[in-house]
Amino acid sequence: MDIKKESSNVTKVAYLPLACFLVFALAYVVWFGFFGDTEGRANWGTFGDYVGGLLNPLVGTITIWLLVQTLISQRDALRLQTEELKAQRNELKLQREETALATAAMKAQNDTLAVQNLEQSLFSWLQNYRQMVQEIVFMGSLGRDALTQMHMHFRSEAYLEVGQTDTGDTYHVSPNQFSRFFEDESLAATVALEDLLTQSIRDYKECRTKTRSSLDAPWRTLYRMIRWIDSLTITTETKWHYVALIRAQLSWIELVHLLYNCLTPDGGNFAVLANRYALFDNLEPGDDDALRALVKGRLTGGVLGFGIRHEIGAQWPIAPEAFDSEKAKYALDIAATV
Secondary structure, rough: OOOOHHHHHHHHHHHHHHHHHHHHHHHHEEEEEEOOOOOOOHHHHHHHHHHHHHHHHHHHHHHHHHHHHHHHHHHHHHHHHHHHHHHHHHHHHHHHHHHHHHHHHHHHHHHHHHHHHHHHHHHHHHHHHHHHHHHOOOOOOHHHHHOOOOOOHHHHHHHHEEEOOOOOEEEEEOOOHHHHHHHOOOOOHHHHHHHHHHHHHHHHHHHHHHHHHHHHHHHHHHHHHHHHHHHHOOHHHHHHHHHHHHOOOOHHHHHHHHHHHHHHHHHHHHHHHHHOOOOOOOOOHHHHHHHHHOOOOOOOOOOOOOOOHHHHHOOOOOOOHHHHHHHHHHHOOOOOOO
């Protein structure tokens, strides 16, 4: 309804009583002022009473009508204001929705950029690590071949002396003789395997000392890389994903060296990350009997002799989770499908 049109109609009606009054007043002035009809004044008085009686109901009716029209106009104005407020609320709601969509889009864009930056940094770091591994030198070999030669060297040295007799003399056990210890669950067999692992760790440490200039940089870089991922403000599932990508880039011989490194006091911090992210999951020990005893669970750190405690420190650093992704995921409360 057009409120301006209604207001104009109300104004016109409001002028009707005034117009009637002016007409009668003009007639009175003209007749008595110009014609001087004094004899008809009594009649005009009667006529005035008649006019008053006629105008009073008209004026009252018009007043009521005007009041009603005013109320109607106010009601329409209030309705219009309500509709305008509703339209404003809807507009504000649309603006909030658009702002929320824009914020979500911006967040998604920022998340995408963050992921791209993270992955770019990660792959750049991995490339630097690969270059460091290629620069490892041992007995004329380079890279992974050098790591393989190191492993063969300290593993063969470990077989030369793995225990003592009751009289304190050293005894020798050939590699072929260790297979019987895995089927023998006696304490003596466990001690023999522990002696072999102790000697292997000792020989690894000596070998690492001789090649520290080649080995320190790649292992330290790999540790910093995984620690960096572990410290990011991302979900645990995402951390697991990126560490799994790193793990997939590591060769068997690199994992073997990392496992021996984690068994030394210097590798204790790395062992924490290895346990958390199952860094040695599905690691096959190959022909390394010391690793076989460790990976297959014969040596879990339950009973440690003095010799191996001296080599690894007071506490056993490697947990079963380091060799089993399912156990590690359970400890991190990650779904098994990740």
